Amino acid sequence: GAGVSQSPSNKVTEKGKDVELRCDPISGHTALYWYRQSLGQGLEFLIYFQGNSAPDKSGLPSDRFSAERTGGSVSTLTIQRTQQEDSAVYLCASSYQTGGTYEQYFGPGTRLTVT
């Protein structure tokens, strides 16, 4: 079946612009996660959704970052007024439910470059 998909695969933007990154989870997966992979910080958790609600936003690095999930499916990560330090690969993952026994399936990521 189809895996997690993310779009765009690559995004180049100018400093100060807003960007939207999209994640399509595996159908039927209730849990959705965003992570960021950067050279300086490695792989770090950003936000978690259960259904449409986000019980944990603790990983969002600043108030320029926000995310939403509609219909318990597609999620959008928005970065406002992008900065060069936002350059990274943004990964989305989904799982059937959350908890230690459920595997998180990762998408291929969106590579964001802020110039």
Place this chain on the structure above:
Amino acid sequence: AQSVTQLDSHVSVSEGTPVLLRCNYSSSYSPSLFWYVQHPNKGLQLLLKYTSAATLVKGINGFEAEFKKSETSFHLTKPSAHMSDAAEYFCVVSENTGFQKLVFGTGTRLLVSP
């Protein structure tokens, strides 16, 4: 907070020789531990996971890992490396926050030479 430390940033082996990627964890209770692999320009893939069942965990592609509580280690091994094993490997712990919040190690790049 839980954390993992991957002891080697790079490991080089020859094809057909054993692979050992080392990982130590820090946790105040019995953790859930994982190994993920990331091939160039591809997504992360789960290799194996430990969730308090058998301490020797077998994964895909011939990999296995042993949970050793006394040593707080979760090393990844494979008896015989294949060229296709060349990739970045991440040791991961799940925080007990009510959901599966993954905390990644810094990664070990495995290089396999012919």
